[in-house]
Amino acid sequence: MLSHHCNGGIALSSGKKAQVKHLAWHETLEMHELVAGQSNDLICLKMDIGKVTDPQLHALYKEAIMCLEQNIKDLLKFYPQAPVPGARGGKAEAADMTGFYAGHLLGKTKSWVRNYAIAITETATPALREVFVKHLNNAIKLHAKIFDFMEERSMYPAYDLERLLANDMENAKKALSM
Numbered sequence: 001m002l003s004h005h006c007n008g009g010i011a012l013s014s015g016k017k018a019q020v021k022h023l024a025w026h027e028t029l030e031m032h033e034l035v036a037g038q039s040n041d042l043i044c045l046k047m048d049i050g051k052v053t054d055p056q057l058h059a060l061y062k063e064a065i066m067c068l069e070q071n072i073k074d075l076l077k078f079y080p081q082a083p084v085p086g087a088r089g090g091k092a093e094a095a096d097m098t099g100f101y102a103g104h105l106l107g108k109t110k111s112w113v114r115n116y117a118i119a120i121t122e123t124a125t126p127a128l129r130e131v132f133v134k135h136l137n138n139a140i141k142l143h144a145k146i147f148d149f150m151e152e153r154s155m156y157p158a159y160d161l162e163r164l165l166a167n168d169m170e171n172a173k174k175a176l177s178m
Helices: 025-051 055-076 098-121 126-152 161-177
Strands: none
Touching: 025 055, 025 098, 025 161, 055 161, 098 126
């Protein structure tokens, strides 16, 4: 019989989980990454689908859009369970898309960092590994610059989980309403 409490966490007794009143911090942050990234991707897909002329590819775009819309809707249901008092109401952002473009670029550079890190572990040729490491370091530096750009303009409240999740919900709703 194990009983462990940490900030309202899970209590285990006789192998059964007690009812948890909120999500764990680490899973909340993973959920944030998924909602933020998929909302940006959804906006891009919706902006691009009209340019796709091949019928089969157009159908794939539609399917991807529907898939992302459902993913976002499913994940947004968990936001009220995030370990913060709740999303604050905010003013709707005007037509300025700077935050969207910056967030999209931030997400892309994060993907580059992950992809190069994985590629390095699969590389046997020293000269190629050296190039991959150089590219990885460049991607890390660019990611930091984009993060700083966003943080300086209050576009990425990295140290305020409540605002971060509120921004996610606002961006997700914007993406779903397009």
